[in-house]
Amino acid sequence: MMHCTMDDLLALQAGEASGWARAHVADCAACRAELDTLYKRVAQLKALPALRAPRDRWPAVRAAVLAGRERRRRVWSVGSLAAAAALAGVLLLHPWGTDLEAQLVAAQQRSATLESTLQQVDGDGRVMTGREAMLASALEDRIAVIDGQLAEQQAKEMAALDLWRQRADLMQQLVQVRVTRANYVGL
């Protein structure tokens, strides 16, 4: 005699079973017993005692939060100043203007525009899913790393241009996560 599989039992539990499974379980004592056991097992799982963390992780969370705030404050302000200084240096060295300068300015403007968009989006308090929050935090971390590199780069034009482009691309992805709720941004 053919009995219900575990798939059938779970479907019965979920109220999604096939006609055959519903009819069979009505006639078969063994499968009814299996279904009862499944119900009991799930009830037992729900009744398992709550486990508590053996160590308090709040001090570590607090330290990381405060360190992160300090790092962002330092990096964003120093990074912006250094990047502006680097740009000013480039323009002073080449007052006649070059294609590279134009590209650098364009990359900076794009980054600044996206950053401004992001600040507006942040202000409206949108709800993020866990996945979106993870993507956003990963992108923010990468932007912070680039800001740190920009702060150290000074007036190395090609490197600065590359970093500003990367920064604008990451900022674009961050805006996508926050605004369009994209599930995938290439991470």
Next chain:
Amino acid sequence: MTISLTVPDVLVARAKTGDIEALEALYRAFEAPVYNLARRMLRNAEDAEDVLQETFLEVVRSIRQYRGEGHLWGWIRQIAASKALMRIRREQVREAEVFDEATAAGQAGHNVGQALDLERAMQELSETGRAVVWLHDVEGYTHEEIGEMMGKTVSFSKSQLARAHARLRRALGAGTEVG
């Protein structure tokens, strides 16, 4: 374990401004359910503690995006479950799931007919199987939601649940063999 946690709106509002004391109050309110969720999904306590820490770092970072639609616990739980699943995926890269499954199957087979307690039986499941059982049967996630969180299909979630329950059934020595 049924979770029914509410925190005052004013506390959430303060946390959104970055008030460290309000953030600590949130941590204290949700520390136990987050750890419990992570511990039930993951094999070892150290990993669960790490998930607890990562979850609250994420909560601190993203609390401004929480608009109060739905229960705060639902939002935090989603972050915690995602963190735990990410850890499981990283583990699977390090040690092939095949080995994990084979080991678990061997242990379960060895214990056929011997009633283990449910907690031990859960520990013998694969990481993925245990996570799916906990998310579906206890936390009430649908297969669609679990599939999405794991980057897998609905069928994957369903088959993992069926395999895990079959293994639990064998480990617990319950009933007659069917199917």
